[in-house]
Amino acid sequence: xxxxxxxxxxxxxxxxxxxxxxxxxxxxxxxxxxxxxxxxxxxxxxxxxxxxxxxxxxxxxxxxxxxxxxxxxxxxxxxxxxxxxxxxxxxxxxxxxxxxxxxxxxxxxxxxxxxxxxxxxxxxxxxxxxxxxxxxxxxxxxxxxxxxxxxxxxxxxxxxxxxxxxxxxxxxxxxxxxxxxxxxxxxxxxxxxxxxxxxxxxxxxxxxxxxxxxxxxxxxxxxxxxxxxxxxxxxxxxxxxxxxxxxxxxxxxxxxxxxxxxxx
Amino acid sequence: xxxxxxxxxxxxxxxxxxxxxxxxxxxxxxxxxxxxxxxxxxxxxxxxxxxxxxxxxxxxxxxxxxxxxxxxxxxxxxxxxxxxxxxxxxxxxxxxxxxxxxxxxxxxxxxxxxxxxxxxxxxxxxxxxxxxxxxxxxxxxxxxxxxxxxxxxxxxxxxxxxxxxxxxxxxxxxxxxxxxxxxxxxxxxxxxxxxxxxxxxxxxxxxxxxxxxxxxxxxxxxxxxxxxxxxxxxxxxxxxxxxxxxxxxxxxxxxxxxxxxxxxxxxxxxxxxxxxxxxxxxxxxxxxxxxxxxxxxxxx
Numbered sequence: 294x295x296x297x298x299x300x301x302x303x304x305x306x307x308x309x310x311x312x313x314x315x316x317x318x319x320x321x322x323x324x325x326x327x328x329x330x331x332x333x334x335x336x337x338x339x340x341x342x343x344x345x346x347x348x349x350x351x352x353x354x355x356x357x358x359x360x361x362x363x364x365x366x367x368x369x370x371x372x373x374x375x376x377x378x379x380x381x382x383x384x385x386x387x388x389x390x391x392x393x394x395x396x397x398x399x400x401x402x403x404x405x406x407x408x409x410x411x412x413x414x415x416x417x418x419x420x421x422x423x424x425x426x427x428x429x430x431x432x433x434x435x436x437x438x439x440x441x442x443x444x445x446x447x448x449x450x451x452x453x454x455x456x457x458x459x460x461x462x463x464x465x466x467x468x469x470x471x472x473x474x475x476x477x478x479x480x481x482x483x484x485x486x487x488x489x490x491x492x493x494x495x496x497x498x499x500x501x502x503x504x505x506x507x508x509x510x511x512x513x514x515x516x517x518x519x520x521x522x523x524x525x526x527x528x529x530x531x532x533x534x535x536x537x538x539x540x541x542x543x544x545x546x547x548x549x550x551x552x553x554x555x556x557x
Numbered sequence: 558x559x560x561x562x563x564x565x566x567x568x569x570x571x572x573x574x575x576x577x578x579x580x581x582x583x584x585x586x587x588x589x590x591x592x593x594x595x596x597x598x599x600x601x602x603x604x605x606x607x608x609x610x611x612x613x614x615x616x617x618x619x620x621x622x623x624x625x626x627x628x629x630x631x632x633x634x635x636x637x638x639x640x641x642x643x644x645x646x647x648x649x650x651x652x653x654x655x656x657x658x659x660x661x662x663x664x665x666x667x668x669x670x671x672x673x674x675x676x677x678x679x680x681x682x683x684x685x686x687x688x689x690x691x692x693x694x695x696x697x698x699x700x701x702x703x704x705x706x707x708x709x710x711x712x713x714x715x716x717x718x719x720x721x722x723x724x725x726x727x728x729x730x731x732x733x734x735x736x737x738x739x740x741x742x743x744x745x746x747x748x749x750x751x752x753x754x755x756x757x758x759x760x761x762x763x764x765x766x767x768x769x770x771x772x773x774x775x776x777x778x779x780x781x782x783x784x785x786x787x788x789x790x791x792x793x794x795x796x797x798x799x800x801x802x803x804x805x806x807x808x809x810x811x812x813x814x815x816x817x818x819x820x821x822x823x824x825x826x827x828x829x830x831x832x833x834x835x836x837x838x839x840x841x842x843x844x845x846x847x848x849x850x851x852x853x854x855x856x857x
Contacts, residue, residue: 297828338774339620514616520585521579521585537632538610
């Protein structure tokens, strides 16, 4: 169930330029699944809206939520100043999450680009923990970065075969995540991805060429985060279930969509 | 202690409603608050056919507020009746349906479809949305156009009608008087104030629609002033809204002359806001010995 609750900050550290790693104590961790997000409030009433931030980790047992985010504006700059013991209002868990069951017996291909990398970490972890009858046959992880600041890559290594692509060629494949897929000949399995729209468009067409399923996570400016305001929509090929006009709500029908269903 | 208010013969258990467009048809916020606590649910605008709305980005935050240019995306009155009215039937609250259209005929189609539906208490006519190109605000910024659409819809409606007024006018009193003269049962105000935001790093408008409607606490003083002016210009009830975030804000509107109030953009900041405003009004009435909410209406 969705709730807005006050959470205690456990830790915060900078892990790359403008990229922060925030852990909070929160009962919301119990229900959260990979690919979902939360609406985080600044506590400053002049910033009315919650910031939609993807969930990078959800530890059910310990009740810890982890967010890895980039400073993007005033709100995220405020978050970066939080310290252990501070409190933070969080609305969540929001959105649908990745369909983990689609990868049973198949190759799971996790692809992240830039600040789209973090939500795939919890997905990689949970895929690697599945019982043999529900597990994928292999876990390939393809992460795209600007440069050698390959945040979270040490953690991804624990869960699958990690391939890194960088824009400047300083680490791994020189180029995009799609270039890496081509170079490593990853042509089967189920894609789970998050990243900027040009990357997702490229992946959608790559998946189409190779007849792979692709579940992609989108972002958009949001207001309510719960499906009421219709601020964050994406064009769909078929009529949507809410407004019957080919507009899915990213916050509630997504943020994860089957790429085939979207008109990108 | 009496929090009940009556508008055009319809009794509301308390004066707190939702502002159209900020609360869907209640489904989404029903996860956070008991809809039966509300005086009324005012639905998102409903047209006679589905509207797809504007391109994204549709929303942008501004200081103590936000701009939106959704463009009245809605599934049309058929789906609304079948799904949303059926959902709201399960709650002990009044339903006010917000009606939008591009032309007189489109407004009429919705008003006539809902006129005989017992689940609908009132209709609120949206002649003030700044984000649709035709219709909408064109009816709400000229006194004669407002008079004509109000009169036409009144002739065909079996439900009491609330005309929702735009703040994007020079003299709100003239608009309020036009609605009253044409037979409106009540008026509600304010809709959003037209605004603009530019992203200086991208050198682009923040909204795809370029302009949008400003809402949130930033607009409250403007709204209180307009509710005060309008309620002194007419004898029909006024429903006040615009930046209400707390019970104190709601009481300000009531003291300015509003019979009821609506909670809007703050739902995005605090999904529990509607019920917190109701509880806060009740506490204020207890603390300050107000036995009937009507006793403080227009008291300033």
